[in-house]
Amino acid sequence: MNKRYAIVGTGSRAAMFVRALTGEHRGTSELVALADPNPVRIAVHNDRLDRPVPAYPAGAFAEMIERERVDVVIVCTVDRYHDEYIVAALEAGCDVLTEKPMTIDAQRCARILDAVARTGRRVQVTFNYRYNPLHEAVKRILASGEIGEVGSVHFEWLLDVRHGADYFRRWHRDKADSGGLLVHKAGHHFDLVNWWLDDDPTSVYADGRLFFYGTAGAGHGAGKFAIDMGDPDLAALYGEAAVRADGYRRDQDVFAPGVTIEDDLAVMVRYARGATLTYHLTAYAPWEGYRIAFNGSRGRLELDVTETDHVSAEAADSLKGHREPGTASLRLRRFFGAPVEVPVEGYRREGHGGADVRMLAQLLDPDAPPDPLGRSADAAAGARALLVGLAANESIITGRPVRTAELKAGIVNA
Known part of the structure; x- marks a missing residue:
């Protein structure tokens, strides 16, 4: 049935x-x-x-x-x-x-x-990022011991000004609605590292600010950052008929008052087995993609992904952007050996690298094959990713490192 x-x-x-x-x-x-x-x-x-x-x-x-x-x-x-x-x-x-x-x-x-x-x-x-073939390959390589014990992870995520601006015109701009980018967006990335390392984050230090958007960035050119509400899908879901129904506007000015989230964020995380994560999220870059490197006791694993090479001047008014085919490189560097490019099958330009289709097949198909990589994330995994973002938000406020055990105690005793 x-x-x-x-x-x-x-x-x-x-x-x-x-x-x-x-x-x-x-x-x-x-x-x-x-x-x-x-x-x-x-x-x-x-x-x-x-x-x-x-x-x-x-x-x-x-x-x-x-x-x-x-x-x-x-x-x-x-x-x-x-x-x-x-x-x-x-x-x-x-x-x-x-x-x-x-x-x-x-x-x-x-x-x-x-x-x-x-x-x-x-x-x-x-x-869904767990289901990206690139990220699955990273999981397999780390689990195989190819680079030995992981000592540190370096992770930079860039949102271009087409995509990044979108978080500052929608409901996400209010931290009371979204938890800020460290919860809403970076939660994906913290979950990936938790899953890749199969380890628990224990302490978090963070700093961040609203630099580019909001009233502080009003001189950065409001006209270039307006969304094209002529898009049929957006117009249907968020046009004037929808506005009249509940008052929500999808196309708020990214430089208007009311932005309570940050757009430039730096985080350091310590894990239970000793590895550290250094993470940076920039929401106003000229291109979109990410760089990840794992330093281990036997070598280094590097993943470089370009999702958007630039936002074209011709499309600046709508910020639809000019999108070239995505590029991705997964590179293994063993000590005393030449770097090796790792081929990855199944990576696609659309749908988060093909992850959406793969995730839905796993979650919706009762006859889905076994999942040896443990990609399906339960409530405990959801909480573990959330802990990093919440601890980082608190660290920004207090200026001190935050131990996740403090937040866990609050969750258990709430």
Whole structure:
């Protein structure tokens, strides 16, 4: 019998799950309902379906679960509301797939972990970057001992001014909604390192500031950073009809007051077995991609990925950008030997390197093959990634290193 899925939160990210449930995975999964406080967004998704599904206001979430006999709830709401729907779904007897981050603070995390323990139901966090073939290859090489014991990790992530600016025009710009980029965006990256090292972060020191966006960056050229709301998908989900329904504007000025998140962030993490992570996130770069290096007792592993080579001047008004084919290089450097390029099969330019398709196959297919790499992330993994971001946020405020045990104690005793 097919599992019955409902989605709460029908913004743009929900489209991936709607397509999967009504397309490739319709033989084993069934989309039975959509919930959102904004009926316009629900209607946009339903209009794309051959057979529209029942629509519910977010306030009728419990009624939806009971009436539609929901087995699994997919949570795609604003981050600050994740815990409300996750806990309600668990207590109603459902399993949950949730967009990252699992939640945005220690108290909400405690609610989720307590509900998992009480109900015995499952929460899986959609950390899709684990399913990128490049990242799977890194996991295999590190686990094989090719570079020996890992002593340090260096990780730089660059968001170009097309993509980076988008976090400063949407709801993410308010830390009360998103937890800031160290929770919402870097949570992906902290999860990767936790998973790659198979180790627990123990202490975090961080610094960061709002440098480029917000009122401090108002002289950087507001006209060049306006989004093109003429895009049909954006116009349908977030145009004037949607604005009239709930007042939310997708295209806020990135240099206007109200930005409470940082755009330039540096983090140092110590792990239980001694390795250190140095991490930097820049949200206003001229190109997009990331560089990661692992220094080990037998050598070094380097991953370099270019996702966008530049944002073209011709497209500056809309910031759609000029996108060249992505480039990626995975290089193994053993002591006293020449560097070796490691070939990786399955890496694709779209869908987070092909990760989205692979993740959905693993999560939605009941006959999915075993997962020896442990890519599926449960609530404990969601909490472990969250700990790094929360500790980093606290470190920025206090100016001191933060031990994750302090936050864990708060979660356990909440």
